[in-house]
Amino acid sequence: MSLDSGIPQRVAPELFEHVSEGVVIVDDEHHVVFVDETAGDFLAADPDEVSGSSVDGLFGDTAVSDAVRSGESATALSVDTTGPVELRATVQPFESGVAVVLDRERNRQEAILGQLHDVASGLELSREEKIRRLLEIVADHLGVQYGFVTRIADDTQRILHSVGDHPELAVGESAPLTETYCRYTIEDGETKAVDAASEEGWEDDPAYERFELECYLGVVLSVEGEQYGTVCFADKSAHESGFDQYDQSVVEALADWLTLMLERQAFEQELEHQQAFVESLLDSLPDPVYAFDREGTLVQWNKRLEDVTGYGAADIADIEPMDIIAAEDSEEVTAMFDSVLSGDQLSTEAMLETKDGTHVPYEFSVAPLYDESGEITGVTGVGRDVTERNMHREQLSGILETTRSLMQARDRQHVGELAANAAAELVDENVALFRLYDGDARTLEPIASTPAAKETLGDRPTYGIDEGYPGTVFATGEPTIVDDFAVIDNEFEYGDVRSAMYYPVGVHGTITVASTEPNAFDETDQSILGLLATSAAAACMRAKRTQEIREAREQSDRLLDRVNGLVQNTVEVLVQARTRDELERNVVAELAATDPYSFAWVGQPDVTTEELSPTAWEGETKLPVEGQSFDLTRENEPVARAYHEGTTQVLTDMTEVYGPLSDIVADSDVGAVVIIPLVYKDATYGTLTVCAQDSDVFDERERVILDALGRAVANAINAVERGRILDATEIIELEFAVGSSELLFNRLSGAAEGTLEAVGIDYRSDGAVRLYLSAEGVDTGAFIERARSDDVVMELTTIVDHEDECLVELVVEESLLAVLAEYGAVTKEVVAEGGSARFTVELPAEAEARELFELVESRYPGTDLLGYHERERAVETRQDFKAALSDRLTDRQETALKTAYLGGFFDWPRDIDGNELAEAMDIARPTYHQHLRAAQAKVFEELFE
Known part of the structure; x- marks a missing residue:
């Protein structure tokens, strides 16, 4: 702004330093001499009217008036106004008066804040x-x-x-x-x-x-x-x-x-700290880290990139990505960078080319760089030197190949040879040695080594357990690494060897790799040899098992040949024997003639005296069995235990044998005895005892074979006993009554009012028993339903069903009739009535009738013996049978039956039918069939009754 011309010029420069909006000039007599328009507006006064008035008249009795009168400078003085504007006054004296500069408060604040803003920004x-x-x-x-x-x-x-x-x-x-x-x-x-x-x-x-x-x-x-x-x-x-x-x-x-x-x-x-931290972190990484923008300019890297490439900081800033990639891999790496710029994250292996042209295998992993908006601005990644990894991969491949070879080794000697050569090759040393543990001598025997091992070490000694490094390693199961033999004291000589690795090969031995240089083996070498030792241990175990299996197979083949011969000969004896005495003599003869058995005998029980006595014996070793007897009541003795429990007894310590058996084997070379019960179903026919000189003969496989042989002998004895009743002329007839409800006949007759009779027995292919029961005087429906619901009845088939009588077929798992038949008895009659059954059975005269009765009584307590008769049975010859049958048939019945049989009527398919047979006899077809049926019925009656 400009000053009024009435103001002395010397005042102007001082005013300009303070003037903001309004100025009032007061002379040295304290009269107002100048008021500019702005000050007049501020003070609501006409400049012309107030000119010449006193300062008190313009500002009143205020701090401003006081400052003007004192002639001293003052700032920020409040000015009373009637308007809305808040004023501040600055009083500045000069040579001929005082200037009062008026500022609006808001403008002063805006001015100072503006200055602060200008400086700060x-x-x-x-x-x-x-x-x-x-x-x-x-x-x-x-x-x-x-x-x-x-x-x-x-x-x-x-x-x-x-x-x-x-x-x-x-x-x-x-x-x-x-x-x-x-x-x-x-x-x-x-x-x-x-x-x-x-x-x-x-x-x-x-x-x-x-x-x-x-x-x-x-x-x-x-x-x-x-x-x-x-x-x-x-x-x-x-x-x-x-x-x-x-x-x-x-x-x-x-x-x-x-x-x-x-x-x-x-x-x-903080940003600088983080940046410094990131840069320090990147520089501390063992792998090169890099970042390129989309144009391929390197924008960030760590110190490691400079180190591995050989480029200095100034040079590396100007390189492009492909400048450090070998030419043969540049196309693949370029394609990878292009894919990453599209958003992929990829890795590839390529050759890094250093400043001097050296190629180093590296794995490059690259990912996209994003800005804050999510746009891809470049790529970043890390490179990893895979030289050692590739080398390890090759070594592991070598170990895998060696392991495959080891697993094909024929024996542990072969494993040692393969392992020693592989160790030298994998660790890149020439000296390797494999020791195999000899369990009998408790020593480690050197069995395989590389050619250089003998030249360097000479002939190696055999170590005992805990002896030398190999012995200690084998005993502890922990490897030992010797860095320098020159600085240790040891009683053994190691030739020119300075360092070595000793590793246990499981429980099979040790493997050693040595070098003529000290500290020759690093952790990688140790890991490789450790893996090889583990593979060799597995291969040794496999080879040992294979050998054991081979030996076991050979032993099994020998055993099988022996068993086949024994079984074949014994079966032949069992089939051909006509009597029990013949059967027993031939069985013990076959056993005694079979290696490794030296003696065998069969003992039969006497239920009256409750003793078992040898009845047949044979063997190269002459044992005094004749006249001996075994008390079957002493169930703690092995013979009695085998008889009563039905389990095979094996004795391998002859010093602990007592009683009659001790008398028999005393002063002999018998080392083992096996006592086999002769059991067929519920019948025990005695025991079969076999002796051998070798105490280890009767192992589990041998016992299984002898158990089976014992069952076969018992079965054959049963067959012989059953056959005796067919040929016997003198028989024993037993009658006994069973009242136990455990018997099916009694349960069924007790529920019915009539009489039941067993009319037949048969066997199915699955071993189940078919019973044919006839019932008279019963409610057939109720009887059949009761029989069908019984727990032991598996199936029921109604064959005949009349008003108060029926014939049914019952299928059960077992029956007393089957037990009697297996014991050699022929059931002649079984009648049940009112919950009790009466049995009539026939036995050969020499059979043990008492033993049979006790068998029934043990199964059904309360069984009563009703009768015991010894008599002769008439022998019916073939001619007698034909004559009896011929007497029963009429001429036409015999002719009808003979023409049907000879004409092929009973063949399948039939060669002739009923019409043709009727024409041959010149009778009607129905008449012919009537004669044929009648003839068949008479034949079956003669056969089955």
Whole structure:
């Protein structure tokens, strides 16, 4: 703005420094000589009318009038106005008067804030320079000498930035918080203003004593929500006008700017720290890390990339991706980078080419780089040297190939040879040795070695357990690595060998690899030999098992040949024997003639005396069995136990045998005895005893064979006993009654009012028994239903069903009739009535009738013997049978039966039918069939009754 021409020119420069919007000039007599239009508007006064009036008339009795009259400068004086505008006055004396500059409060605040904004947002100054300039602006605005920023931590104030020359407020100075003005700012947590410390009672305060500041205005600084320090302004002189709300607002605004700057500084420091951390982390990685933009420019890498490629930091910044890839792999790697730029994550193996042209196998893993919007801006990845991995892969491949070879080894000797050669090849040393453990001698025998082993080590000794390195390794199961034999004391000589590895091969032996160089074996070598030793142990185990299986198979073949011969000969004997005595003699003869048996005998029981006596014996070893007897009541003795329990008894310690058996084997070379019960179903026919010199002969397989042989002998005895009844002329007839409800006949007859009779028995292919029962005088429906519901009846078939009689077929698992038949008895009649059954059976005269009765009584307690008869049975010859049948047939019946048989009527398919046979006899067809049926009925009656 311009000054009125009536104002002396020497005033203008001073005014221009302070003029904002309105100016009032007062002469040295305190009269108004000039009021510009803006001041007139502010004061609601006409400039012309107030010109010449006193200053009191314009400003009243106020601080402004007082300042003008005193002739001293003053700032920030409040001006009373009637309008809405709040004014501040600055009084500035000059040579011939006083200038009063009027500012609107809002404009002053906007001006100072504008200055702060311009400095804070400017790009020319550094952060340090910006803070200093901000402090200067506000200090000047407040009219104080000092401005400073503090950092308060651990109850200590430290000066970070300052303006003014106070020695205690210089940058870097610190003081206990208790001796500072700032402690009040921190304690209150809000702006602290002191206008005149000496007048406000600060003379004894430690802060006043230390800093001697009369005025102080401080605001708390917070960074990221945490208390950081303060920004303060002070002076050694009191603030005449006092720090008003406007001043505090300016300092608080400055605090906000400083907070932003400090937070940004903290963020940048954290960012720099993170960047340094990331770079340090990347540089610490053992593998090269890299990042390229879409144009192929290297934008980030770690130190390792420089090391492995040989390029310096300056050179590597200019390389392209394919500059470090071998030519033969560049096409594949380029394709991979293109795919990654499309969003894929890929890995490939390629040759890295160094600055000097060396090719190193590397695995490159690459992924896309994204910006904040999700756009792909480049690629990043890591490379890994796979030289050792490839080498290990080749070594593992070699181990796998060796393992396959080891598993095909024919025996452990062959395993040792393969393992020794493989160890030398895989570890790349020439000296290797395999020792096999001899369990009998408890020594480790060297069985295989490489040619260089003998040249280097000479003939190797045999080690005992815990002897030398091999013995110790084998005993502990832990490997031993010797780095240098030259520095250890050992009783054994190792030739030119300086270092060695010793590994156990399971329980089979040890393997050794040695070198003429010290410290020749690293962890990789140790791992390889460990794997090889494990494979060799498995191969040894397999070879040992294969050999054992082969030996067992050979032994089984020998056993099978022996058993086949024994069984074949014994079966032949069993089939051909006509009597039990013949059967027993031939069986013991066959057993005694079979290696490795040396003696055999059969013992039969006497149920009357409850003793078992040898009845047939044979053997190369002559044992005194004749006249011996075994008390069957002494069930703790092996013979009695075998008889009663029906289980085979094996004795291998002859010193513990007692009783008659001890007398028999005493003073003999018998080392083992097996006693086999001769059991067929419920019948026990005695025992078969076999002796051998070898105590290990009767193993499980041998016992199984002899058990089966015992059952076959018992079966044959049963067959012989049953056959005796057919040929016997002298028979025993037994009659006995069974009242037990355990018998099916009794349960059925007890539920029916009539009489039941067993009319036949048969066997199915599955071993079940068919019973044919006739019932008379019964309710057939109720009887059949009761029989069908019985627990032991598996099936029921009604054959004939009349009003009060029926014939049924019952299928059951077992029957007393079957037991009697198996014992050699012929059931002549079974009649059941009222819950009791009467049996009539026939036995050969020499059979043990008492034993049979006791068998029945043991199954059905309460059985009563009704009769015992010895008599002769008439022998019916073939001619007698024909004559009896011929007497019963009429001429026409005999002719009809003979023509049907001879004509093929009973063949299938039939060669002739009934019409043709009827024509041959010149009779009608129905008549012919009537004669044939009658003839058949008479034949069956003669056969079955």
